[in-house]
Amino acid sequence: MHVRCDYLARLLYLMPFLTGLVACSQTGRESSTKPNIVILYTDDQRFNTIHALGNEEISTPNIDQLMTEGTTFTRAHTMGGESGALCVPSRAMLNTGRYINSLASYGAVIPSRHTMMPELLKELGYKTFATGKWHNDRNSFVRSFTDGDNIFFGGMHMPDVGGHERPWLYHFDSTGKYPPEAKWQGNGFSSNYFADAAVEFIQKQQDVDQPFYCYVAFSSPHDPRTPPKEFAEYYKSREVTLPENFMLEPLFDNGELKVRDELLLPTPRPPDLVQRELALYYGMISEVDAQIGRIIKTLKETEQWENTILVYAGDNGLAVGSHGLLGKQNLYEHSMRVPLIMAGPGVPENQKSDALCYLSDIFPTICDLLSVEKPNTVEAKSLASIFRNPEADFRDEIYYLYRDFQRGVRTADNWKLIKYHVRGQETTQLFNLNNDPDELINLADHPAFTNQLNELTQRLKNQMAFYGDKLNIDKSNWGKRIPVARKINQKHLAVGKKIHLTSPPSSKYDGEEPDALINGKAGLLENFTYLWQGFEGNDLEAVIDLGKSTTVNKISAGFLQNTSSWIFLPQHVEFAISTNGQSYEVVADLKHTTSEEDLEPAIEDFSQKIDSKQARYIRVKAKNLGTCPNWHQGAGQKAWMFADEIVVE
Incomplete structure (x- = not known):
C-alpha cells in the first residue's frame, strides 16, 4: 500500500529546489574558475530510501531532482566498523580517502599524518566551513575548518537531554578549544539549524572572490526518530509496507543482538511497531530532503550553483525491521549500501552508475575534478573515470x-x-x-x-x-582474538576464590561469567563482549577473598583502551591488602602509561611487586575517567572502563 500524496503540497515542497533550475546535459556543468565544494551527509540513511530509485512510499523530491542534475552511484557502500558506531569510520573514510583497516583507531582519531579533504582545500586557497555532526576527534576538526556554526560534537542527540528538537551545539571557536561551558541548547529541529548555518554561509560567499568548501553533516535520520509534526503526519504507519525481508526475529545470533540499536523494540519484532518506526524514519528523511532543497535553492539564487561540485551521501544504512534487525551492525545490503550522488562541473547529468564504490572514493574524485594530485595518504580510487566512460571497469568486488x-x-x-x-x-x-x-x-x-x-x-x-585485514577465517578461533598484551601466570592465586564487586558491571558487558575478573582467562584485545567486564561511567572496586592468609608477591590488573568504542584506561588503579578484611594497607597507586589520545586499541597491565606480604583479602580500586574527554567525539558522555583479570601471585 502506498502513502497518499497531496499534489499541491508536494509541489510546494519541491519549490525550493526548482528555484533556479538549470537545463540538464550529458556532459555536466563546466567552469573556468575554481569550483566550490559542498558535501551533504546524512546519518543512518539506507540506499533504498529515495523515491526516484524505486521507493514509491517515500517523498524525496529534492534528492530526486538532484539525480537529474548529476550522476547517481547505485552501488555505493561503507565498509563496516570495529564497533557499533559505524558512522565513526565512515566519516573518517570520507574525509581521508582511506580504507577502514588503514584508519587510526578505526576513525575515532584522525591523526595529522593523514591529510583530510578540507586540509587539502585550505592549502589550495579554499575557505572551509562546517556545520552539523562531527563524530571523530575534535583536533581533526580544528585543523580542518576556518569557519563554521551550529556544530554538534557527538554521535546522536540523546532524547533525555533534548533530542533533535533541542540539540546541544557550538558556535565556531577560532581558538579550537570548544569548552563545555560554550555549548548551547537550541530550540528547533537539528537539521534546520544545520541548513540555516549552511544557507547563511553560502549567502555571505556570494560576492567573495574565494572558493569555499561547505561540509553539512546532518544528524538525521538517526534516532531518536522524532520528525517535525508536518513530516510525522505525512506518513501513516498502517499504510507503510513492511520490507520484503522483514522478519519477526533474526535467524541466528550474529554476535551483536544486544547492542543499543537492537534494543529499541522488543523481540520478536511486533509488525505494527516496525511500521511505526518506518513511518517515522521516512518522515525524518523527507525533513532532511527539505533542508537539502533549501541549501541548493540558495546556491542557485546566489548564482553559485553553476560553479559548485555537490556531493550528497549517507554514512551507513539501517535495518529497521529487515532480517529481524533494527540497527546497522551487520553486513546486509540495507546496512552497508548508502546513497551517493555527485553533481557539478565535470560531472555528467542524469546518469546512473552501478560501479562498486566506497565512501572513501569521494576524496580522490574531488581531487580529479579539481585537477590536483591526491595526497599520498589517500588510498581510494577516483570515480572520474566513470564520468568519462560510464562503462569503465572499476572494482570487481568489495569487502566489508x-x-x-x-x-x-x-x-x-x-x-x-x-x-x-x-x-x-x-x-x-x-x-x-x-x-x-x-x-x-x-x-x-x-x-x-x-x-x-x-x-x-x-x-x-x-x-x-x-585491505590489510589480519583476521584468519580459516582458523576456528576467529571471533575470539588471542590477547597480545599479557599472559596469565600459572601461579595465579585468585582463580576459584570469591570476589565481591561494590558496583556490578554493565549487564551488556558482564564478562559472561560471574568471576570473570579472576577466572584465569585473559581478556581479548578487540572482542570486548567476551571476558571483559565493562563499567559505564562507574568506578571499579573489587575485593578478593583468598580463603586464608597467604604470601603475596605481586598484584596486577588488566584494562582495555579502545577509544573508538568510548573505552578508556582508568585514571589510576589502587592495590591494597588485608589480613582481616577490615583494615587495608595500600601497596600501590598506579597511573597508566598509555596516552589517552593513543591511536590504537591496547591492553595495559597495572602491576606491582610487593615483598612477600601476608594477605587474605586483595582490594582493587580503579578510577573511571567518568566522561569522554574534550578531544573525543563523545565528549561529555559517559566513558567506559573495561577490566579483564586481577592476577594475584
Missing part, C-alpha cells in the same frame, strides 16, 4: 567487516558471501543478489552452488589480504 566476527564480500556480478563466527558457532550465507536482492535465500549449503561458495570464500580472503 564488522568487529572480529563478521566478514563479507560482494562481487560486481552480484554474488555475496557473509561469514560469521560467534561464540564458537560458524555461520555462512551465500546470496545471488540478481534474483534475491533482499538476501532471503541462503545458498551456502546447496550442493549446486559449491563452486560459487568456494570462489567467493577465496575472493573474500584475497580482499581481506588486500
Whole structure:
C-alpha cells in the first residue's frame, strides 16, 4: 500500500529546489574558475530510501531532482566498523580517502599524518566551513575548518537531554578549544539549524572572490526518530509496507543482538511497531530532503550553483525491521549500501552508475575534478573515470567487516558471501543478489552452488589480504582474538576464590561469567563482549577473598583502551591488602602509561611487586575517567572502563 500524496503540497515542497533550475546535459556543468565544494551527509540513511530509485512510499523530491542534475552511484557502500558506531569510520573514510583497516583507531582519531579533504582545500586557497555532526576527534576538526556554526560534537542527540528538537551545539571557536561551558541548547529541529548555518554561509560567499568548501553533516535520520509534526503526519504507519525481508526475529545470533540499536523494540519484532518506526524514519528523511532543497535553492539564487561540485551521501544504512534487525551492525545490503550522488562541473547529468564504490572514493574524485594530485595518504580510487566512460571497469568486488566476527564480500556480478563466527558457532550465507536482492535465500549449503561458495570464500580472503585485514577465517578461533598484551601466570592465586564487586558491571558487558575478573582467562584485545567486564561511567572496586592468609608477591590488573568504542584506561588503579578484611594497607597507586589520545586499541597491565606480604583479602580500586574527554567525539558522555583479570601471585 502506498502513502497518499497531496499534489499541491508536494509541489510546494519541491519549490525550493526548482528555484533556479538549470537545463540538464550529458556532459555536466563546466567552469573556468575554481569550483566550490559542498558535501551533504546524512546519518543512518539506507540506499533504498529515495523515491526516484524505486521507493514509491517515500517523498524525496529534492534528492530526486538532484539525480537529474548529476550522476547517481547505485552501488555505493561503507565498509563496516570495529564497533557499533559505524558512522565513526565512515566519516573518517570520507574525509581521508582511506580504507577502514588503514584508519587510526578505526576513525575515532584522525591523526595529522593523514591529510583530510578540507586540509587539502585550505592549502589550495579554499575557505572551509562546517556545520552539523562531527563524530571523530575534535583536533581533526580544528585543523580542518576556518569557519563554521551550529556544530554538534557527538554521535546522536540523546532524547533525555533534548533530542533533535533541542540539540546541544557550538558556535565556531577560532581558538579550537570548544569548552563545555560554550555549548548551547537550541530550540528547533537539528537539521534546520544545520541548513540555516549552511544557507547563511553560502549567502555571505556570494560576492567573495574565494572558493569555499561547505561540509553539512546532518544528524538525521538517526534516532531518536522524532520528525517535525508536518513530516510525522505525512506518513501513516498502517499504510507503510513492511520490507520484503522483514522478519519477526533474526535467524541466528550474529554476535551483536544486544547492542543499543537492537534494543529499541522488543523481540520478536511486533509488525505494527516496525511500521511505526518506518513511518517515522521516512518522515525524518523527507525533513532532511527539505533542508537539502533549501541549501541548493540558495546556491542557485546566489548564482553559485553553476560553479559548485555537490556531493550528497549517507554514512551507513539501517535495518529497521529487515532480517529481524533494527540497527546497522551487520553486513546486509540495507546496512552497508548508502546513497551517493555527485553533481557539478565535470560531472555528467542524469546518469546512473552501478560501479562498486566506497565512501572513501569521494576524496580522490574531488581531487580529479579539481585537477590536483591526491595526497599520498589517500588510498581510494577516483570515480572520474566513470564520468568519462560510464562503462569503465572499476572494482570487481568489495569487502566489508564488522568487529572480529563478521566478514563479507560482494562481487560486481552480484554474488555475496557473509561469514560469521560467534561464540564458537560458524555461520555462512551465500546470496545471488540478481534474483534475491533482499538476501532471503541462503545458498551456502546447496550442493549446486559449491563452486560459487568456494570462489567467493577465496575472493573474500584475497580482499581481506588486500585491505590489510589480519583476521584468519580459516582458523576456528576467529571471533575470539588471542590477547597480545599479557599472559596469565600459572601461579595465579585468585582463580576459584570469591570476589565481591561494590558496583556490578554493565549487564551488556558482564564478562559472561560471574568471576570473570579472576577466572584465569585473559581478556581479548578487540572482542570486548567476551571476558571483559565493562563499567559505564562507574568506578571499579573489587575485593578478593583468598580463603586464608597467604604470601603475596605481586598484584596486577588488566584494562582495555579502545577509544573508538568510548573505552578508556582508568585514571589510576589502587592495590591494597588485608589480613582481616577490615583494615587495608595500600601497596600501590598506579597511573597508566598509555596516552589517552593513543591511536590504537591496547591492553595495559597495572602491576606491582610487593615483598612477600601476608594477605587474605586483595582490594582493587580503579578510577573511571567518568566522561569522554574534550578531544573525543563523545565528549561529555559517559566513558567506559573495561577490566579483564586481577592476577594475584
